[in-house]
Amino acid sequence: MIERTPVLNIATHAILVVGLLIAFLPMWLVFVAATLTIEQINNPPISLLPGSELIANLTAAWNRAQLGSKMLNSLFVALLVASGKIAIASLTAFAIVFFRFPGRMVVFWMIFVTLMLPLEVRIVPTYAVAANALAPAQAVLEVVGIAWLWQVLTGVKLALEWNLLNSYTGLVLPLVATATGTFLFRQFYMTIPAEIVEAARMDGARPLRFLRDMLIPLSKTNMAALFTIMFIYAWNQYLWPILVTTDRANYGTAVMELKRLIPTSASTGGGTPDWNVAMAGCLIVMLPPLVVVALMQRYFVRGLIGADK
Amino acid sequence: MENRPHFKTLWLGVLLVLPQLLLVLTFFYWPTGAALFWAFTLEQPWGGGSQFVGLDNFSNIFTDRFYWESVLRSLVFGVGASALAMGIALVLALFCDRQLRGYAYYRTALVWPFAVAAPAAAVAFRYIFAPEAGVFAALNQLYPNLWNPATNGDHAMIMIIIAYSWKYVAYNFIFFLAGLQAIPRSLVEAGAMDGAGVLRRMRDIQLPLLTPTFFFLLVINLTDSFVDSFGIVDITTEGGPSKATTLMVYKIYFDGFKGLDYSGAAAQSIVLMVLVMTLTVVQFRYIERRIHYK
Amino acid sequence: MAEIAIRQVRKSYGRTEVVHGVDLDIGNGEFVVILGPSGCGKSTLLRMIAGLEDITAGEIAIDGARVNEREPRERGCAMVFQNYALYPHMNVADNIGYALKVAGVAKAERARRVAVVAATVGLDGFLDRRPGQLSGGQRQRVAMARAMIREPKVFLFDEPLSNLDAKLRVQMRIEIRRLHRRLATTSVFVTHDQVEAMTLADRMVVMNAGHIEQIGAPAEIYHRPATRFVASFIGMPPMNLLPARATAPGVVALASGARLMLPPGWVMTGGDVEVGIRPEDVLVDAESGDGNRLPFTVEFIEELGAGRLAHGTLEGIDFIVQLPAGASMTAGETHVLTLGSNALHLFDAGTSRRCRFDAASPMAGVMQVPVVGLEHSVQASSA
DSSP states (O other): OOOOOHHHHHHHHHHHHHHHHHHHHHHHHHHHHTTSOHHHHTSSSOOSSOOSOHHHHHHHHHHHTTHHHHHHHHHHHHHHHHHHHHHHHHHHHHHHHHBOOTTHHHHHHHHHHTTTSOGGGGHHHHHHHHHOTTHHHHHHHHHHTHHHHHHHHHSSOOOOOOOOTTSHHHHHHHHHSSSHHHHHHHHHHHTSOHHHHHHHHHTTOOHHHHIIIIIHHHTHHHHHHHHHHHHHHHHTOOHHHHHHOOOHHHHOOHHHHHHHHSOOHHHHTTSOOOHHHHHHHHHHHHHHHHHHHHHTHHHHHHHHHHHTO | OTTSOOBOOHHHHHHHHHHHHHHHIIIIIHHHHHHHHHHTEEEOTTSSOEEEOTTHHHHHHHTOHHHHHHHHHHHHHHHHHHHHHHHHHHHHHHHHTTOOTTHHHHHHHHHGGGGSOHHHHHHHHHHHTOSSSSSTHHHHHHSTTSSOTTTOHHHHHHHHHHHHHHHHHHHHHHHHHHHHHHSOHHHHHHHHHTTOOHHHHIIIIIHHHHHHHHHHHHHHHHHHHHHSOHHHHHHHTTTOSTTTTOOHHHHHHIIIIISOOHHHHHHHHHHHHHHHHHHHHHHHHHHHHHHHHO | OOOEEEEEEEEEETTEEEEEEEEEEEOTTOEEEEEOOTTSSHHHHHHHHHTSSOOOEEEEEETTEEOTTSOGGGTTEEEEOTTOOOOTTSOHHHHHHHHHHHHTOOHHHHHHHHHHHHHHTTOTTOTTSOGGGSOHHHHHHHHHHHHHTTOOSEEEEESTTTTSOHHHHHHHHHHHHHHHHHHOOEEEEEESOHHHHHHHOSEEEEEETTEEEEEEOHHHHHHSOSBHHHHHHSSSSOOEEEEEEEEETTEEEETTSOEEEOOTTEEOOSSEEEEEEOGGGEEESOSSOSSEEEEEEEEEEEEOSSOEEEEEEETTEEEEEEEOTTOOOOTTOEEEEEEOGGGOEEEETTTOBBOEEOTTOTTOSOEEEOOTTOSSOEEEOOO
């Protein structure tokens, strides 16, 4: 469109540059802080240009928070959540869209409702479930009388127990148990023309073959999108991991360690706060999701917009 | 949906939904039910039986001044953070959508903060706003104690709002830009033919057509401000100073896990659930309206 | 009212040029239709007149003044969009009156003018409705009213009828024609529908692949297509085109060896040509008459209700004949077709342009040449 608006164009660029400053300045300050010495950072005003201590600070943060094993844990959890979500979501959506079975709509709504309540608002009881994931099953068995029958027959009290605290399962499963991706896949499957389904049936394709040969190849983009956002979502989790992990040495995730890096009077023993090391740790911890986004920019935006509907 | 062709194998369909169904039952319905149960009983921590107490837990929290303060603070936080994050994002999206030179770079650059973990952003802003070191410390050198979120509750609230909003600017920007680009180009062109300039078109055509996106985001932002604020608060202020930043979720966590008051925490959870569900129901209404416009 | 002058206008997106130097003059009050297949650059040209697209090179002038750098609102054009582009959040009155509102016209005056224009297009009674509550035809009218209310110098139409069903399209076509009679505003109308173009246009512009192929009155374009493309694009069913080679003055030979006599006056510069004849100009089993007589093998008959089309081959080339009422023909039969000398069109195979026809050519005269494949000879008449 022909627009002769030189003043407005300059204003537009100015506004967007301010936007860029908002997006980058905080992280630039973090980066600069991570390159300074402890003396430099505690002598305001601090420089806006990087210093020379980046490697030293990164090393210090890495060692202090034992980030090596923590980053591996985070990576493992994020990959499990992302791939578990894709698998479960695509299968459920496949069943809901392409099958008719009694209670299908009930199942649909049961999963749909979970969108309404994020993990954080039901954190206390979810924690209790994690302490024994089979408690629900135990309760069901008790109510229907199987537990009683078992005790009568075997003389042993039936006590199902599966403790998820301090385990990858505990870190992963509750994060997978939501409807986010299911609806992304459902919406996508609904756009698949009915003719393709009918053609596949005419060709004698069985359901699983149809899933493998048609749906999965067609939904690669959606899978990539869901993978991207779930990876970031899982990596960035904070509340759930600090609850379910008491054994930090073995099961702690990287994001959990952020708080430990913050200098407090307790951690520095009343000494000078070493924000430079904290900022170096912060850089390390937030890097993997940024790499994923940089590599998958297109899918990231697509996934966000699709998943939240 | 009902008339789509489908496969006849009954058992396979059931089998396919079973994994998700089990997960949802175990980690969603059971805990939600447990929260309901606990909310109406007096629960001994770590087992030891429970006793039905009716609405006592609710009347306890509703008569608790600290609870109402946390609700009020959550509202201040939610409204403040939503206004900040949505306001900035809307302006950026409107001008980015003009697609002047460099458009693609602006778009890419403005999106990335959403990938930063909220706790990482919190650590960053805690440093930036630290009274003794870093950026704002310079202020304190000029005027001692002009800025101190560690002792001043208002400062602490401003800090968590900014730290939280920062990544949501990126989030809202993505949605506003997508919303703007979903407006048919020809409508803006028709506005130009009708004589409206750039700003006039924003006001008369783009903003009104963005209303559904706006309300959708408003609900999402408010909801997320309730549920997604834990990491920010825990890392920057731990609810302080003197509970000035104890938001609802933080209070639930604190009462439940530090105070071991399961019943009180459960009752608070139920209130928060009702609040979030109400917002979500409102949100679906607006999604309906969005479809209606097309 | 205005004249539009388009001089050597080009449009490129990046390195791809989509409009390759177009020249066109549109007179005051004229209704010009730009016709072409999709992707030929016709909409781009229209949008460049409107100011919705930059002009890469060349110049567009309205009323003698160069408008290349002017914003859309400064050009005095109004546009009717293909999908109507009605503002979904405004009611009909606000949609129609938006341009006046932007121009700062007082509310009472605005309401008065909206009412007048709405009455003109038959929308009174709908002013409070939202576009979403209107039928396709009504939306079309709102779009027209919105364009009319500004009393623009130029109306631009970007395929405005293509979203309507066939019956409504005919009706709206007539209304547009009627409006133009009354307002006599310079109009540029873009379409890919040749019937629409033929019926609406004072003058037609046929475009293809970013070039103008021909400019002329609808009848002229139909009867004297300037290029092979126009010949094949205009007319339903399309013109039959037979590749041939000039062998002697006034004679061309088809690939099969069959010869066609041409009326004297065609000037052929190269050797390879294409001979065209419209399906409706072919005579079937004519007793006598002038022209080339060739055998035609029928493959199948297409029933159109008002008439019938015979598809088949003529000297090994696919060929279509429109059957006159009463002609009987069935698949598998062979009939003799007469390709009337005066109905033939000749195109240079190299340039694809129509060969020049000059009645005063020195070759004028009577020749008798045996035609291969037929036992009788054909008399080629003088023009």
